[in-house]
Amino acid sequence: MPAPTAETPDPRKLTTKHRASDRLFRAVVTTFSFSALIILTLIGLFLLIKGFSTFKEQGLHFFTTAGWSVTQDANGKDVGHFGLSAMLLGTVLIALVALFIAVPLSVLTALFLTFYAPERIRTFLVSVVDLMAAFPSILYGLWGFFILGPMAEYWAKLINKYLGWIPFLSVPQPSFTRSPFIAGIVLAVMIVPIVTSVSREVFSQTPLDRVQAAYALGASKWGMIKAVVLPFGSSGIVGGAMLGLGRAFGETVAVYSVLNIVFRPNWHILFTQGGNVASMIIGQWGEAGKAEVSALLAAGLVLFVLTLLVNFAADFVVNRAVKSGR
Amino acid sequence: MDNSNNENQNDGDDMSTQSPATKSLGDVAAKRAKQNMGGSAPLGVGLEARGVHAWFGKHLALEDVSLDFSAGTVTALIGPSGCGKSTFIRTLNRMHEFIPSAAMAGQVLLDGRDIYEPGIDVTKIRLQIGMVFQKPNPFPSMTIGENVLAGLKLAQIKHEGNKDDLLEECLVRAGLWTEVKDRLGAHAGGLSGGQQQRLCIARSLALKPKVLLMDEPCSALDPGSTLRIEDTIAQLSKTMTIVIVTHNMQQAARVSDYTAFFLAEGGPGHMVEVGPTNEIFSRPKDERTENYVSGRFG
Numbered sequence A: 001m002p003a004p005t006a007e008t009p010d011p012r013k014l015t016t017k018h019r020a021s022d023r024l025f026r027a028v029v030t031t032f033s034f035s036a037l038i039i040l041t042l043i044g045l046f047l048l049i050k051g052f053s054t055f056k057e058q059g060l061h062f063f064t065t066a067g068w069s070v071t072q073d074a075n076g077k078d079v080g081h082f083g084l085s086a087m088l089l090g091t092v093l094i095a096l097v098a099l100f101i102a103v104p105l106s107v108l109t110a111l112f113l114t115f116y117a118p119e120r121i122r123t124f125l126v127s128v129v130d131l132m133a134a135f136p137s138i139l140y141g142l143w144g145f146f147i148l149g150p151m152a153e154y155w156a157k158l159i160n161k162y163l164g165w166i167p168f169l170s171v172p173q174p175s176f177t178r179s180p181f182i183a184g185i186v187l188a189v190m191i192v193p194i195v196t197s198v199s200r201e202v203f204s205q206t207p208l209d210r211v212q213a214a215y216a217l218g219a220s221k222w223g224m225i226k227a228v229v230l231p232f233g234s235s236g237i238v239g240g241a242m243l244g245l246g247r248a249f250g251e252t253v254a255v256y257s258v259l260n261i262v263f264r265p266n267w268h269i270l271f272t273q274g275g276n277v278a279s280m281i282i283g284q285w286g287e288a289g290k291a292e293v294s295a296l297l298a299a300g301l302v303l304f305v306l307t308l309l310v311n312f313a314a315d316f317v318v319n320r321a322v323k324s325g326r
Numbered sequence B: 001m002d003n004s005n006n007e008n009q010n011d012g013d014d015m016s017t018q019s020p021a022t023k024s025l026g027d028v029a030a031k032r033a034k035q036n037m038g039g040s041a042p043l044g045v046g047l048e049a050r051g052v053h054a055w056f057g058k059h060l061a062l063e064d065v066s067l068d069f070s071a072g073t074v075t076a077l078i079g080p081s082g083c084g085k086s087t088f089i090r091t092l093n094r095m096h097e098f099i100p101s102a103a104m105a106g107q108v109l110l111d112g113r114d115i116y117e118p119g120i121d122v123t124k125i126r127l128q129i130g131m132v133f134q135k136p137n138p139f140p141s142m143t144i145g146e147n148v149l150a151g152l153k154l155a156q157i158k159h160e161g162n163k164d165d166l167l168e169e170c171l172v173r174a175g176l177w178t179e180v181k182d183r184l185g186a187h188a189g190g191l192s193g194g195q196q197q198r199l200c201i202a203r204s205l206a207l208k209p210k211v212l213l214m215d216e217p218c219s220a221l222d223p224g225s226t227l228r229i230e231d232t233i234a235q236l237s238k239t240m241t242i243v244i245v246t247h248n249m250q251q252a253a254r255v256s257d258y259t260a261f262f263l264a265e266g267g268p269g270h271m272v273e274v275g276p277t278n279e280i281f282s283r284p285k286d287e288r289t290e291n292y293v294s295g296r297f298g
């Protein structure tokens, strides 16, 4: 055995001299990969600067009141009364309706695609579902307005008739058109692809040995799915749902086409009044004066932060689900 | 209907022909055979494979295996890697068909009835033919107790009687009871590999299978755990038919009544010979078996 040396040396620094072409390419890819971050930050800053005056003037009222009007004071100066509460409430309600419909639909679709569909049908359906994601949202809006709207109105009446005793399914007046419920259904269709593909991804990683263990114990396919796939995939489903939520929060055009936007908080999802931050912004944009533009950009910032938070949380959950194997 | 399982290899009296000049493995096997003498009459139900072929896509992996597992015996399947042992054992409880494009031909008779018969409910078959895998695979989201009883829930079986009694019985039979009785509510992932494997055995036992298939159940375990599981096998063999794949000759000699030797030789896997374990290890009929058990190849 060699005698122990007095000192262990510090590890050497391992270097290499890069060629000029390599250095150039490195600079290019680095710049481009950071551009997404830079653009995002710039947008956030822009919204913050432009909306700042509104936050300053309205303070917390911006989140707690529902009015949206500009009046003139004695000196003929414009005074805005801007409150987002109806829009925030509406955004959340519509997103919840969408999740309530889309998550079961997507999970069942993903289960079918992963465990039941024959190879050919699977490939076909997967591309159909992916196509759904690529569809322009105005088309969903038009479909929602012309086709779905009248149908869903009928469903809403039925639901109201039999389940109207549940507070949020009641209506103050029997008017069911252009409700948060209908907007929620349109959104549901739009977020099915993302929730389906995340669920599919997680389901397909179910450890084979657990699947086999369940089958070897005499489980039927459904029994195996309940005992193995769903517990394994549950956090993936949650993550997928949150990604869907992020999309649902931000969706603008489709919701705008079907929803009757009213600046009054409305809990009755079947009733013809709703709110949605993103859609409200395009709705008001055209005839907005200076003060209102600032308010709209402030609303934009709120939406920006909300979407960012939901997406970060979703990414976190999905990554953990895919990595950890449980 | 079930006379097929009574007329096969006669158990028990094969050790009388034991020659004195046996190799050590033969001795081990003979010792075991002697211990089994005078034991109670074997219970359980036999299994019989007739002309089993198995394919993966176009590739014929297993050719024409006919093998009789009589009630209450332990049969070891040995042979070099890739010779189709796993493939064969998986045809015995219809796990083979989970591999896409897998196909099989031939018959597997449980208690005289073909388990591949059209119209048969395959989940019912798997209740009667349990399986223990090479890698311990308890359900990590369930507790130890839930794992043992998982099969009842999965197969939607109503258990008459006390579930706690069944839980204890299965864990005792699997040789795990004393180690886990104080932490039945703990998650199964916290057990050692050997304990997990015995938990998987207990999980199979809860369904009261008539046959237990084990594919290299000890290959991921340390020698101590291996011996515990061999003890468990010896206990279980009093009441059920066991088929075990093993690469460990010592183990085959210690636990089995019969040994079947498989070989691929470049083509599809097939069975070279089967016989009482002490004969296979002391004076096999086929030269290839001789070479394999004496460690000359494989």
Ligand SMILES: Nc1ncnc2c1ncn2[C@@H]1O[C@H](COP(=O)(O)OP(=O)(O)OP(=O)(O)O)[C@@H](O)[C@H]1O
Residues within 6 Å of the ligand: B056, B061, B079, B080, B081, B082, B083, B084, B085, B086, B087, B088, B099, B269
């Ligand atoms: N899923 C599969 N798809 C295609 N071929 C397979 C598959 N599983 C096994 N095979 C092939 O079938 C043959 C038999 O494999 P098998 O796993 O039964 O061997 P084995 O005797 O169990 O080997 P080992 O001792 O290494 O476990 C091999 O040639 C193998 O390549």
Ligand SMILES: [Mg+2]
Residues within 6 Å of the ligand: B085, B086, B087, B215
């Ligand atoms: Mg194998």
